[in-house]
Amino acid sequence: MNKRTATLLAILGVALAALPAFAGNYVLSVATLILYLAFAGQAWNVMMGFAGQLSLGHSLYVGVAAYVAGGLFFHYGIGPWAGLWLAMLACVLIGAAIGFLAFRFGISGVYFALLTIAFAEFTRIGFDHLGWTGGPGGMFLKVAQRDQIDLLNFRGPPAMYYYTMLVLAAGAFALCAWLLKSRAGYYWQAIRENEEAAQALGINTFRWKMIAVMISSAMTAVAGVFFAFYYNNLFPEQIFHISRSIEIILGPIIGGVGTLFGPILGAAVLTVLGDAITELLAVLGWEIPGVKQVFYGVVLLAVIMFVPNGIWPALARRLGLGK
Amino acid sequence: MMLAVSGVSKSFRGLKAVARASFEVGEGSIVGLIGPNGAGKTTMFNMVAGVYAPDEGTIAFQGHPIAGLRPDQVCAAGIGRTFQVVKPFAGLSVLDNVIVGALQRSKDVPSARRLAAGIVDKLGLGAKAGLPASALTLPDRKRLEVARALATRPRLLLLDEVMAGLRPTECDQMVEVFRELNRAEGLTILLIEHVMRAVMALAQRIVVLNYGQIIARGAPDEVVRNPAVLECYLGEEAEV
Numbered sequence: 001m002n003k004r005t006a007t008l009l010a011i012l013g014v015a016l017a018a019l020p021a022f023a024g025n026y027v028l029s030v031a032t033l034i035l036y037l038a039f040a041g042q043a044w045n046v047m048m049g050f051a052g053q054l055s056l057g058h059s060l061y062v063g064v065a066a067y068v069a070g071g072l073f074f075h076y077g078i079g080p081w082a083g084l085w086l087a088m089l090a091c092v093l094i095g096a097a098i099g100f101l102a103f104r105f106g107i108s109g110v111y112f113a114l115l116t117i118a119f120a121e122f123t124r125i126g127f128d129h130l131g132w133t134g135g136p137g138g139m140f141l142k143v144a145q146r147d148q149i150d151l152l153n154f155r156g157p158p159a160m161y162y163y164t165m166l167v168l169a170a171g172a173f174a175l176c177a178w179l180l181k182s183r184a185g186y187y188w189q190a191i192r193e194n195e196e197a198a199q200a201l202g203i204n205t206f207r208w209k210m211i212a213v214m215i216s217s218a219m220t221a222v223a224g225v226f227f228a229f230y231y232n233n234l235f236p237e238q239i240f241h242i243s244r245s246i247e248i249i250l251g252p253i254i255g256g257v258g259t260l261f262g263p264i265l266g267a268a269v270l271t272v273l274g275d276a277i278t279e280l281l282a283v284l285g286w287e288i289p290g291v292k293q294v295f296y297g298v299v300l301l302a303v304i305m306f307v308p309n310g311i312w313p314a315l316a317r318r319l320g321l322g323k
Numbered sequence: 324m325m326l327a328v329s330g331v332s333k334s335f336r337g338l339k340a341v342a343r344a345s346f347e348v349g350e351g352s353i354v355g356l357i358g359p360n361g362a363g364k365t366t367m368f369n370m371v372a373g374v375y376a377p378d379e380g381t382i383a384f385q386g387h388p389i390a391g392l393r394p395d396q397v398c399a400a401g402i403g404r405t406f407q408v409v410k411p412f413a414g415l416s417v418l419d420n421v422i423v424g425a426l427q428r429s430k431d432v433p434s435a436r437r438l439a440a441g442i443v444d445k446l447g448l449g450a451k452a453g454l455p456a457s458a459l460t461l462p463d464r465k466r467l468e469v470a471r472a473l474a475t476r477p478r479l480l481l482l483d484e485v486m487a488g489l490r491p492t493e494c495d496q497m498v499e500v501f502r503e504l505n506r507a508e509g510l511t512i513l514l515i516e517h518v519m520r521a522v523m524a525l526a527q528r529i530v531v532l533n534y535g536q537i538i539a540r541g542a543p544d545e546v547v548r549n550p551a552v553l554e555c556y557l558g559e560e561a562e563v
Contacts, residue, residue, distance in 0.1 A: 183431070183435075187426070196406075196410060198412075198423070200372065202427035202475055204395045258414075
């Protein structure tokens with residue numbers, strides 16, 4: 001990271017920290033969503049961007065974590081700070097199981113991606129039949145008063161959720177920056193670029209791929225717990241749906257897979273433009289269902305055609321920033 | 324004995340790639356493995372390097388059996404290898420490619436970086452250290468293969484046709500690098516090579532494979548006069 005990048009990062013940090021002082025609830029909710037997607041995208045990026053393992057089923061971890069922490073709160077009043085650890089543990093175990101199955105038997109590339117979809121899908125169907133979580137009818141967490149901050153149970157005004165997400169996104173960024181510079185980062189990138197050569201250089205590729213999956217699933221679990229306590233209602237059809245996984249991975253793909261800023265930039269661009277289009281159409285009085293998805297598709301096409309490595313690498317080159 | 328291969332065989336769906344091959348590589352020596360295309364040289368290499376487990380026979384490295392170990396375990400034991408078809412980490416810089424190898428012995432990144440920088444310089448890639456590996460020409464990619472393997476600090480280095488595609492002067496430079504490593508650090512080298520110029524300059528002993536079997540072995544000038552070798556492989560090239 002060079003000096004210009006560090007300056008930019010500092011300005012961005014101050015601006016984001018000051019945002020609630022100026023912004024209304026709507027802007028704050030959009031900003032929270034951006035940070036949420038940036039965080040989840042960062043988590044996905046550890047697996048795909050760093051270690052080259054394509055997951056198309058990250059909604060699995062969001063959903064399981066949301067239901068674990070949400071369920072504990074709903075049934076036993078156990079707050080998210082305790083639930084978080086159990087949720088992370090559950091997700092790490094599931095990630096490890098999927099990773100073990102795939103890597104032990106040499107499943108890679110698109111077949112690995114299919115496996116991740118399969119796990120997310122049958123978990124969705126499983127939760128549809130699980131009484132404890134309310135089945136397809138959903139689970140609803142008690143919404144508390146919005147003007148009081150109850151950190152213990154993670155209930156409070158929009159600014160609290162915003163700041164939580166800001167801290168998480170910043171933490172994920174720092175963690176990923178550190179990982180990428182560490183031995184793990186070198187090993188993962190070597191595996192991503194050429195697994196056979198990586199192994200010949202003494203890297204236990206099975207172990208390091210497992211570590212990538214477990215870190216990624218643990219991080220995504222945090223996003224899932226946030227999701228549960230932010231949106232307060234959980235439906236298997238929504239939370240485990242493949243569109244949730246796609247939503248997570250669009251940011252890093254558009255921003256730049258394997259880069260640190262890509263997930264953040266991608267999430268911001270997609271969310272802001274997507275919402276702008278929805279707003280614009282609302283002002284014009286047109287109602288077109290699915291316009292956001294079409295728009296995402298168009299952006300994805302444009303990125304693939306014009307900046308195939310994502311917006312961030314191209315932008316960084318232009319502005320003379322490091323990667 | 325650095326490497327002892329005895330009675331090793333490997334078949335691929337009925338095709339016997341290597342049949343009961345035995346040879347040894349003494350500590351500190353340079354041995355050439357030659358033979359026509361399809362003779363089983365690379366299969367032999369891959370068995371030593373842990374890519375394939377032999378169907379029968381044993382492979383011992385410094386007295387310890389290594390047949391059936393994974394490639395990363397073989398590397399950790401002290402055997403470095405290059406690939407005939409180069410496999411650079413295309414998206415990483417030349418230096419980062421070598422750092423990956425260096426991390427095998429020095430677990431922290433700064434010291435791995437220092438080690439890697441020295442090796443990059445030694446292989447003449449210093450000026451290109453910051454370039455992505457994808458930007459390198461084929462001769463440079465061959466050098467990068469060697470640099471990466473050397474960075475793992477092997478006791479035994481397996482070279483799979485690293486001279487192919489190099490110009491004679493580049494080939495001589497590379498030969499000089501290996502001689503120096505052999506002399507100064509006692510690095511043992513087993514090389515597969517078609518460029519006889521390099522084999523003759525480097526190898527103290529040569530093993531000749533044909534149809535998976537070892538048909539000759541010995542000092543280079545003996546081997547190149549061996550009628551069986553001339554017939555199956557060298558032909559008129561023997562004049563080199």
